[in-house]
Amino acid sequence: xxxxxxxxxxxxxxxxxxxxxxxxxxxxxxxxxxxxxxxxxxxxxxxxxxxxxxxxxxxxxxxxxxxxxxxxxxxxxxxxxxxxxxxxxxxxxxxxxxxxxxxxxxxxxxxxxxxxxxxxxxxxxxxxxxxxxxxxxxxxxxxxxxxxxxxxxxxxxxxxxxxxxxxxxxxxxxxxxxxxxxxxxxxxxxxxxxxxxxxxxxxxxxxxxxxxxxxxxxxxxxxxxxxxxxxxxxxxxxxxxxxxxxxxxxxxxxxxxxxxxxxxxxxxxxxxxxxxxxxxxxxxxxxxxxxxxxxxxxxxxxx
Numbered sequence: 001x002x003x004x005x006x007x008x009x010x011x012x013x014x015x016x017x018x019x020x021x022x023x024x025x026x027x028x029x030x031x032x033x034x035x036x037x038x039x040x041x042x043x044x045x046x047x048x049x050x051x052x053x054x055x056x057x058x059x060x061x062x063x064x065x066x067x068x069x070x071x072x073x074x075x076x077x078x079x080x081x082x083x084x085x086x087x088x089x090x091x092x093x094x095x096x097x098x099x100x101x102x103x104x105x106x107x108x109x110x111x112x113x114x115x116x117x118x119x120x121x122x123x124x125x126x127x128x129x130x131x132x133x134x135x136x137x138x139x140x141x142x143x144x145x146x147x148x149x150x151x152x153x154x155x156x157x158x159x160x161x162x163x164x165x166x167x168x169x170x171x172x173x174x175x176x177x178x179x180x181x182x183x184x185x186x187x188x189x190x191x192x193x194x195x196x197x198x199x200x201x202x203x204x205x206x207x208x209x210x211x212x213x214x215x216x217x218x219x220x221x222x223x224x225x226x227x228x229x230x231x232x233x234x235x236x237x238x239x240x241x242x243x244x245x246x247x248x249x250x251x252x253x254x255x256x257x258x259x260x261x262x263x264x265x266x267x268x269x270x271x272x273x274x275x276x277x278x279x280x281x282x283x284x285x286x287x288x289x290x291x292x293x294x295x296x297x298x299x300x301x302x303x
Contacts (some may be wrong), residue, residue, distance in 0.1 A: 013030075017021040031299055033297040050056045050141050054148035060073040072156040086295035087225035096230045098264035102165050106261060107224040109161055110254045113154045113183075114190050120146035121194025122211050125202035125300050139300045143198040154183070170262055178260035186253040188282040192289030201295050202300055219290050222250040229269040247273035249281040 034042065043050075062071045084104055087093045094100035124142040127130060132139060158179070166172075201207050228251060232242050245251065251271075256278060258265040271277065 009233070025241070031095050034048070035290070036198055036294060038293050039138055039297070043144070046137055046141055049137070050145045051148060052151060053141070054145040057145070058149045058152050066185070072153055073160045076109050076112050076157050077160060078107045079106075080282040083108060083225045093231075097227050099168060099170065102161075102168050102170055102262050103227070103258060103265065104189050104225060105161060105164055107152065107222075108256050109157045109209050109252050110186070110257050111219055111222060111224045111250060112157070113150055113186065114193075114250055115219065116153065117147045117150040117190035118197055118215065119208075119211055120150060120293055121191075121254070122197040122201040124194065124198040125203045126208070129301055139297055140195060140290065142182045143194040143293070147187060147194050150190070151183070151187050164259060173263065179257060182253060182256045182260060183279070185278045185282040188286035189249055189253070190283030190285075192282075192287070195237050195289040195293035196285075199296050202296075210278075218248075218250060222247060222252060224250075229257075229271065243271075245276055249277075250283065252277045 005032050033039075058072075084094075084101065088100055088104065094104075095102055121143040125139065128142055132142075197207070197211070223245075228245055232245065235242075252274060253266075255270050255272060259267065259270055
């Protein structure tokens with residue numbers, strides 16, 4: 001004859017505090033937001049997943065096209081050709097700008113890096129709900145991986161840019177090495193803004209429909225197709241407006257890259273304290289965007 005021993009269940013009153021009950025039975029909130037240092041540690045632990053995810057997305061981007069990965073270089077080059085015809089030939093913005101084709105192509109490539117990172121970040125959560133709801137991982141991995149994908153895309157474009165520079169007689173210079181810290185700062189800035197937009201896009205998916213208009217306006221005021229310094233030199237624009245245009249983060253990274261790569265683009269065409277601006281924008285967007293995204297970690301994929 002066997003005897004079953006059991007512990008009588010502890011009575012639970014309807015008035016018991018839920019937090020006290022959770023503490024009593026060792027329960028935790030599913031998907032609870034970790035502390036900021038722990039969140040950084042988790043994100044770093046998944047760095048291989050982030051880079052592999054970015055590479056896979058980049059490889060699959062043109063997998064259905066006959067020309068395949070050729071479009072990674074062809075797309076920005078075609079955009080540059082269109083802008084050259086409209087702004088350089090029809091509107092005459094090339095006048096007064098030496099080495100206009102290298103000037104324009106550099107601006108288009110650097111701007112496309114920022115534009116694509118922000119657009120991809122806007123849909124990072126809302127477009128990956130299946131992944132977000134199925135797996136537990138720091139959600140910041142998604143906008144960061146999309147920014148890495150666009151950085152990989154830019155590296156293909158930069159190889160084409162080198163060929164263009166050489167074809168137009170721009171000599172190889174040690175100043176080209178400045179591209180490495182410039183693109184690093186721009187990547188931090190892009191990833192930060194992508195995280196800000198990812199949180200906003202997760203709550204309001206309609207933002208993704210508005211962003212192309214915002215980015216197009218931003219492009220036109222960032223000196224992608226025209227020289228801010230040359231065009232505004234004799235204008236009657238208020239001084240504060242000129243400072244705002246020159247300090248615009250997209251213009252800062254574009255001008256710094258032109259300064260590093262093109263001999264005829266001199267230091268006098270750069271805004272004052274340009275490196276301080278580049279570092280400041282990267283820290284403001286990178287750190288601020290990361291914290292802003294982390295604060296809503298528990299809400300992603302719910303609802």
